[in-house]
Amino acid sequence: MGRLDANFIKPFVGGVLETLKVSCQTEVKTGRPYAAGSAVTPAVDIAAIIGLTSKTFNGSIAICYPQKTFLTLMNRMLGMNEQEISSDFEDGAGELLNQIFGFAKRHLNTEGYEIQKAIPSVVRGQNLRIWHNREVPSGIIPFESDAGEFYLEIAIA
Amino acid sequence: MFAPNTKILVVDDMKTMRMFVKKHLKELGFENIQEADDGATALPALEQAANAGEPFGLLLSDWSMPKMTGLDLLKQVRAHAKLNALPVVLVTAESDKAQVIEAIKAGVSNYLMKPFTADDLKQKMAAAFSKVKMAG
Numbered sequence: 001m002g003r004l005d006a007n008f009i010k011p012f013v014g015g016v017l018e019t020l021k022v023s024c025q026t027e028v029k030t031g032r033p034y035a036a037g038s039a040v041t042p043a044v045d046i047a048a049i050i051g052l053t054s055k056t057f058n059g060s061i062a063i064c065y066p067q068k069t070f071l072t073l074m075n076r077m078l079g080m081n082e083q084e085i086s087s088d089f090e091d092g093a094g095e096l097l098n099q100i101f102g103f104a105k106r107h108l109n110t111e112g113y114e115i116q117k118a119i120p121s122v123v124r125g126q127n128l129r130i131w132h133n134r135e136v137p138s139g140i141i142p143f144e145s146d147a148g149e150f151y152l153e154i155a156i157a
Numbered sequence: 158m159f160a161p162n163t164k165i166l167v168v169d170d171m172k173t174m175r176m177f178v179k180k181h182l183k184e185l186g187f188e189n190i191q192e193a194d195d196g197a198t199a200l201p202a203l204e205q206a207a208n209a210g211e212p213f214g215l216l217l218s219d220w221s222m223p224k225m226t227g228l229d230l231l232k233q234v235r236a237h238a239k240l241n242a243l244p245v246v247l248v249t250a251e252s253d254k255a256q257v258i259e260a261i262k263a264g265v266s267n268y269l270m271k272p273f274t275a276d277d278l279k280q281k282m283a284a285a286f287s288k289v290k291m292a293g
Contacts, residue, residue, distance in 0.1 A: 095171045
């Protein structure tokens, strides 16, 4: 798995737990990470992706949600009760990933990773699949919560 | 302490973040809230309000925005004769030392890290208001 070791992944997991706890009042449990493609992932309806750039490596990180999970998280975050993912909600996927990325970047940069600033993008559709460069190691970190399941996918070269 | 009728401008290019901040402000009892999606639209809104004799009492701005960042907006505010005493809280997911130093040098009243609770926001706002009061 190369750079995808526990020390690299841990700050991203910490970012997910902290961001969803504080912003969405949702306690999240982390599942066992696995290599992308080695197991079936949940169907994804909305995802946010951000580039990872440093002097020594490049990659990307994506957070992928089924509709029900994302709606519950956003309704909690904004104190609403929407039944569909409206355009108002879409950039929330990017904002949550931005906060997760910021949390991880703060921790990793104190260890000399020198990760640069980046701007997330949001993609929507039924049964989305996020294709990172398959030539590089890509890991899935599944999460569970009372809002539903979702996962983080990290690819690093 | 600040008054609940304080007029607040929330600036963020992410609509959900503006909604999130407004939700927290309402929980804290603030009702007079306006929003802008970028520094470039926030500055004229601040100027117009000041010129109309109904100035904003607090600027709560995201740091990373297209067109004009929160830091650039802060610099413009501090250089403006009618706006320079306005309490400004910058909100960011980053915490690079150089960035914090730059914001302090530019005259930021306080600095709020994402993610944050309504209570975190309240504390940062209170500190920003007390700084202005002390300076006044």
